[in-house]
C-alpha cells in the first residue's frame with residue numbers, strides 16, 4: 626500500500642505555520658492508528674513493515690525557507706526515511722554511519738516482498754532490511 630500525505634506541504638506553501646504543525650501532528654496520528662491497526666489485526670500482525678519518507682526536504686536554512694522547496698532552496702534534496710516493523714533491524718538513527726538514498730526504497734520494498742529485481746538501476750536495499 627502506498628499513501629501520500631501532502632497536507633503539510635500545502636500548508637507550508639501557504640505560509641500557515643500553525644496549520645503546518647497541526648497537519649504534521651495529524652499525519653503522525655494517522656500513521657500511529659494505521660500501525661496500531663496492523664498490530665491488532667490477525668492478518669497483518671507481525672507481517673507488516675512501514676517505510677516512511679518524504680519526496681523532498683525543506684532546506685536547512687532558518688525558518689525563512691520552510692515554506693518552499695526546489696532548486697532555489699538550499700538542501701531541499703535532503704530527506705529522511707524511517708522504517709519499522711517486520712524484517713527491519715532496529716538500529717536507531719544511522720545518519721552518521723551510512724548515507725541513504727531514496728533510490729534504495731524500491732529495492733528495499735522488493736526485498737521485503739521477496740521479489741527478485743535487478744538493483745543496478747534502482748539502488749541497493751537498505752542495510753537494515755533483514
Ligand SMILES: [Zn+2]
Nearest residue numbers: 634635638694
Ligand atoms: Zn511542495
